[in-house]
Amino acid sequence: xxxxxxxxxxxxxxxxxxxxxxxxxxxxxxxxxxxxxxxxxxxxxxxxxxxxxxxxxxxxxxxxxxxxxxxxxxxxxxxxxxxxxxxxxxxxxxxxxxxxxxxxxxxxxxxxxxxxxxxxxxxxxxxxxxxxxxxxxxxxxxxxxxxxxxxxxxxxxxxxxxxxxxxxxxxxxxxxxxxxxxxxxxxxxxxxxxxxxxxxxxxxxxxxxxxxxxxxxxxxxxxxxxxxxxxxxxxxxxxxxxxxxxxxxxxxxxxxxxxxxxxxxxxxxxxxxxxxxxxxxxxxxxxxxxxxxxxxxx
Amino acid sequence: xxxxxxxxxxxxxxxxxxxxxxxxxxxxxxxxxxxxxxxxxxxxxxxxxxxxxxxxxxxxxxxxxxxxxxxxxxxxxxxxxxxxxxxxxxxxxxxxxxxxxxxxxxxxxxxxxxxxxxxxxxxxxxxxxxxxxxxxxxxxxxxxxxxxxxxxxxxxxxxxxxxxxxxxxxxxxxxxxxxxx
Ligand code: SF4
Ligand code: SF4
Numbered sequence: 001x002x003x004x005x006x007x008x009x010x011x012x013x014x015x016x017x018x019x020x021x022x023x024x025x026x027x028x029x030x031x032x033x034x035x036x037x038x039x040x041x042x043x044x045x046x047x048x049x050x051x052x053x054x055x056x057x058x059x060x061x062x063x064x065x066x067x068x069x070x071x072x073x074x075x076x077x078x079x080x081x082x083x084x085x086x087x088x089x090x091x092x093x094x095x096x097x098x099x100x101x102x103x104x105x106x107x108x109x110x111x112x113x114x115x116x117x118x119x120x121x122x123x124x125x126x127x128x129x130x131x132x133x134x135x136x137x138x139x140x141x142x143x144x145x146x147x148x149x150x151x152x153x154x155x156x157x158x159x160x161x162x163x164x165x166x167x168x169x170x171x172x173x174x175x176x177x178x179x180x181x182x183x184x185x186x187x188x189x190x191x192x193x194x195x196x197x198x199x200x201x202x203x204x205x206x207x208x209x210x211x212x213x214x215x216x217x218x219x220x221x222x223x224x225x226x227x228x229x230x231x232x233x234x235x236x237x238x239x240x241x242x243x244x245x246x247x248x249x250x251x252x253x254x255x256x257x258x259x260x261x262x263x264x265x266x267x268x269x270x271x272x273x274x275x276x277x278x279x280x281x282x283x284x285x286x287x288x289x290x291x292x293x294x295x296x297x298x
Numbered sequence: 299x300x301x302x303x304x305x306x307x308x309x310x311x312x313x314x315x316x317x318x319x320x321x322x323x324x325x326x327x328x329x330x331x332x333x334x335x336x337x338x339x340x341x342x343x344x345x346x347x348x349x350x351x352x353x354x355x356x357x358x359x360x361x362x363x364x365x366x367x368x369x370x371x372x373x374x375x376x377x378x379x380x381x382x383x384x385x386x387x388x389x390x391x392x393x394x395x396x397x398x399x400x401x402x403x404x405x406x407x408x409x410x411x412x413x414x415x416x417x418x419x420x421x422x423x424x425x426x427x428x429x430x431x432x433x434x435x436x437x438x439x440x441x442x443x444x445x446x447x448x449x450x451x452x453x454x455x456x457x458x459x460x461x462x463x464x465x466x467x468x469x470x471x472x473x474x475x476x477x478x479x
Contacts, residue, residue: 051412
């Protein structure tokens with residue numbers, strides 16, 4: 001199987017996120033999925049960017065889709081924000097012909113054309129829907145039974161589910177099912193589905209802190225070996241933001257490692273912690289790695 | 299057909315009938331919003347408040363309430379809404395949209411509100427700065443991407459160079475802040 005891939009701006013550029021890219025490349029390779037980077041990726045104009053001017057912002061996302069279409073491939077992305085932008089392009093093209101025309105005009109000025117044929121897929125949904133549990137299971141060489149984690153799906157991979165063509169989001173399980181193949185216990189705890197406040201960073205910091213504080217108290221009380229995040233913003237918020245919360249709210253014992261979803265899978269596939277950049281996270285991951293090694297017998 | 303299936307059908311018909319029942323926008327501001335993609339759904343809002351009860355921002359803040367913001371639009375408080383920073387509290391998580399029983403997307407409505415606010419010069423500074431960076435560099439994090447991270451990438455066996463560029467945004471840049479054509 002071959003897919004085009006757009007990484008988004010955060011994953012390849014943040015120290016604590018490059019492990020996301022490394023692990024994703026490893027597991028896709030193991031699963032025999034060939035990937036081709038979208039050449040000269042452009043900002044997907046996510047979230048608030050879209051309020052600037054819907055035509056132009058969607059044209060920016062459509063630019064990457066047009067490149068994938070040129071390659072004759074569907075588009076994979078590990079970034080929940082990008083995923084949302086790409087899905088929205090196809091939806092608006094289909095439902096609002098006037099906007100479609102305006103987007104076409106912008107693209108054609110850049111010598112591009114997008115017919116709307118590319119299906120965009122979020123990495124985690126792709127693993128579940130297109131690769132499937134049976135296939136993934138064949139690649140698991142390390143049993144991680146005994147690890148207890150808190151999985152955070154984040155918001156933008158899930159909502160609204162009709163637009164994103166994904167499992168109904170109130171209590172999704174698809175990402176848990178994959179982790180359970182490795183024997184991992186994905187704990188159910190209060191707040192695991194709730195928003196992290198990440199998008200308020202830089203705009204309403206006080207509010208972003210208050211929401212994150214709540215999430216971290218939830219996670220702390222759940223007694224987890226690690227938080228596992230799908231969304232890159234969710235990771236920045238929980239990993240880098242944890243330091244802020246620790247100081248601001250005097251939570252001295254707060255030290256929850258935050259692992260990227262594909263990193264956990266890569267460990268299960270037998271990759272070493274060094275290969276997948278676990279040392280670059282803000283909150284040290286050693287304790288988590290030691291436990292994983294112990295239960296995995298590596 | 300079994301009872302269960304029949305009941306499901308009746309519920310579906312009722313729901314369809316309900317979502318077809320549109321209210322006419324009660325203010326020219328609401329009408330203006332209803333012209334944006336998905337903004338038309340504002341006509342379906344029954345002011346039930348599920349969105350406010352659902353919203354993670356409303357939970358943590360005492361000034362942001364999506365239902366109330368929609369109400370201000372419905373009754374035509376155009377100036378107040380466009381000048382206010384409240385529409386910028388919405389993180390577009392779309393939890394409200396998922397739960398709204400009437401098929402309204404407060405997130406898309408606020409997107410339209412912010413668009414109008416921007417075109418009339420009320421965009422918050424942080425937002426203007428972010429847009430300027432993206433439309434100059436082609437992406438948000440060119441400045442943050444340092445040699446150190448290039449080294450770390452190399453150590454992980456990843457390509458040092460990211461190949462992002464501003465070719466495409468150079469072309470669209472002038473369109474921004476001028477509104478749509
Ligand atoms: S947007 Fe939906 S949930 Fe919110 S008040 Fe209106 S009808 Fe209710
Ligand atoms: S989309 Fe906006 S208004 Fe709706 S729940 Fe999320 S933050 Fe609140």
